[in-house]
Amino acid sequence: MKIEGKKILVTGAGGFIGSHLTEALVRMGAKVRVFLRYNSRGDYGLLDQLPRDIRNQVEVFSGDLKDPEALRGPIKASEVVFHLGSLIAIPYSYVNPMDFVQTNVIGTANLLNACLGADVEKIVHTSTSEVYGTAVYAPIDEKHPLQAQSPYAATKIAADQLAESYHRAFGLPVAIARPFNTYGPRQSARAIIPTIILQALGGDDVMLGTLHPTRDLTFVEDTIKGLIGVAKSSQSIGAVINIGSGQEISIGELAELILSIMDKKATIHQEARRVRPGKSEVERLVCDNAKARKVLAWEPQIILEEGLKRTIAWFMCHVGEYKTVYAV
8 A cells, every 4th residue: 555645544643653653644745634632722732843844734633532423524534544542641541540441442442433434445553562461471472462451551452452353343454553662752751761861851860660671662763664564564454563673671771771871970769659550560571573574574773772862862952841740
């Protein structure tokens, strides 16, 4: 499938990955429309940070995934749908799990139902590596057991299973992309890499949660290329495809690496209030990306050190735009 000239809808386009995906699609020549959660401020999230010439080419629909009627219009004239709209803050899922059920599960069902009545050629449903939980074996391939260790992960598993069922039951052309931890410019201060960078810029102490868990980190440009690759591939329909670097690093080692790149001497502390409930902590995530390499001819291009340098440089230029609120 060619992306150029396609009518493409992106849900969740006001978020970190969604805004980067929207920008990339416009630059590729797609006719991009986005679905954003309405707010009374009238802002469009991170889409407002896109270059003006890119932003002006994007058609915006405001609404809520929980409202099935709000989705029908945007989807009706779309040929490709990238579904990224969801609640993602894991700590908040402990506080208000029903909000996650309504948005991530019911919202996904509403989107899939709207696609049933439209002439959609491809739906790329975006999952998360959190659905795997702590690695039973490593690296983690697409056949790894699904283990919900947070309400957030449980709702993403449910949404993934809905997407798979609509392909099997109704023949919807659904593909599931499963990114591991994505990082880069414009990411929320709640995420681990921005919170380390911003704390290091603001003082001599970096307060974090548990330091030993490992994560597989992928620069946002590589994740976007993976998502677009899933859309373009004729072999991805009905499939789940991991998008990750295949490398892992502990949170403590990551913090030390960031401080080294920044040439910053700061003390790393483990703070009790930032530690997740014991059985909820995902101890190890590392991606087996062999399927993406084979099906999409995709592989990550930006090594961790280079991606961190780019991310640090961006945050140093935009630090004033972020409140002093850090990930817990």
